[in-house]
Amino acid sequence: MVSAGAGVLLVACGDNGLDPFAPLPTASDAPPPQSSSSQQSSQSSQSSPSGPQAEVSAQQGEPSAESSDESSDDRSAQAEVSTELPEPLVYIIPRPARQGDSVLLLVEAPGAQAASMSWQGQAFSLLKHDDRFVGFVGIDANEQIGPHALGVAVWGPSGEQLLWQETVIEISAVEWTVDDIQIDGPNAALLEPAIRAEDYAAREPFQSTLTPQLHWLGVFDPPSSGEITALYGEQRSFNGGPISEYHTGIDFGGLTGSSVTAANAGIVSWAGQTRRRGNGLIIDHGAGVYSGYYHLSELLQTPGVVVQQRDLIARMGATGLATGPHLHWEVVVRGVTVNPLPWLRLLEFPDPDRELNPANAIAATNLVRG
Numbered sequence: 001m002v003s004a005g006a007g008v009l010l011v012a013c014g015d016n017g018l019d020p021f022a023p024l025p026t027a028s029d030a031p032p033p034q035s036s037s038s039q040q041s042s043q044s045s046q047s048s049p050s051g052p053q054a055e056v057s058a059q060q061g062e063p064s065a066e067s068s069d070e071s072s073d074d075r076s077a078q079a080e081v082s083t084e085l086p087e088p089l090v091y092i093i094p095r096p097a098r099q100g101d102s103v104l105l106l107v108e109a110p111g112a113q114a115a116s117m118s119w120q121g122q123a124f125s126l127l128k129h130d131d132r133f134v135g136f137v138g139i140d141a142n143e144q145i146g147p148h149a150l151g152v153a154v155w156g157p158s159g160e161q162l163l164w165q166e167t168v169i170e171i172s173a174v175e176w177t178v179d180d181i182q183i184d185g186p187n188a189a190l191l192e193p194a195i196r197a198e199d200y201a202a203r204e205p206f207q208s209t210l211t212p213q214l215h216w217l218g219v220f221d222p223p224s225s226g227e228i229t230a231l232y233g234e235q236r237s238f239n240g241g242p243i244s245e246y247h248t249g250i251d252f253g254g255l256t257g258s259s260v261t262a263a264n265a266g267i268v269s270w271a272g273q274t275r276r277r278g279n280g281l282i283i284d285h286g287a288g289v290y291s292g293y294y295h296l297s298e299l300l301q302t303p304g305v306v307v308q309q310r311d312l313i314a315r316m317g318a319t320g321l322a323t324g325p326h327l328h329w330e331v332v333v334r335g336v337t338v339n340p341l342p343w344l345r346l347l348e349f350p351d352p353d354r355e356l357n358p359a360n361a362i363a364a365t366n367l368v369r370g
């Protein structure tokens with residue numbers, strides 16, 4: 001575990017773990033290894049980045065996950081490096097990643113104007129933070145294991161492309177626990193797929209937007225003082241049926257009416273009710289990172305309100321599909337529910353291998369180069 005303010009080891013994006021800071025080949029020396037890379041590089045250089053807040057079109061082409069199958073260990077694809085500005089340095093943490101991880105892409109590029117990344121069919125801008133650009137992607141608990149391609153582009157002050165680099169993140173498997181949950185009485189009706197879909201459709205628009213600001217720095221706090229009673233990723237079946245879903249967050253036990261606090265600063269993006277989740281509240285932390293709080297007995301904030309870390313936002317309850325009072329808390333990154341544990345400063349459960357904390361790494365100043 002890394003405490004706040006501690007130096008964070010960042011694994012540099014060197015593809016093979018050797019020397020990521022060796023001079024990159026020029027475009028003429030090293031043509032892109034595949035057409036999709038060439039397409040993106042070409043189109044990216046034609047675009048006129050209007051700053052880090054500019055959403056990059058997903059139609060600019062992207063390295064697909066499938067295309068990474070043909071990759072070798074060294075995937076540095078192509079680079080056009082300005083002689084006037086320092087070469088952008090790319091960091092990816094954690095690397096390799098596991099199912100359920102949040103991955104931080106951090107680019108040190110003093111003097112650069114904009115940067116973007118491409119991942120799983122989407123290209124989007126990175127956020128400028130001092131001399132760095134940051135972006136997050138979420139990896140689903142059941143994401144396909146193996147290599148996944150990630151592209152990075154950086155532009156200079158005149159719109160010239162400083163860097164185009166494609167690399168591979170290896171995603172490894174996690175052996176999630178499996179549990180069968182007995183639900184009876186009126187709650188059994190809430191297991192209907194249509195009700196689950198209705199719940200998701202009501203909340204999804206409020207947790208999937210890439211807000212181009214960072215509303216927070218530093219690690220998150222547990223939103224409840226209760227003990228953790230269920231972990232993220234648990235593969236769940238109901239009443240003896242087949243596995244139908246996984247647990248998208250972690251549960252805190254407690255009494256109805258106990259305090260629920262903001263895990264970190266942000267803006268309330270949704271406060272409402274669905275049949276499946278009961279009363280719920282979502283906080284937009286910016287940069288595509290959201291936290292959600294569910295089964296609440298009482299909502300104490302409304303959409304649009306700015307909250308600070310540890311602000312009281314709601315009270316614990318058992319509304320929706322709940323077998324008793326608890327807080328279901330989840331973290332959503334770029335629309336994907338991820339393991340919340342790496343985002344927390346205080347871990348009630350042993351966190352098997354989380355030495356790196358994406359939330360903490362943004363502010364890290366002493367980058368250890370791999």
Ligand SMILES: [Zn+2]
Pocket residue numbers: 230247249250251327328329
């Ligand atoms: Zn839960």
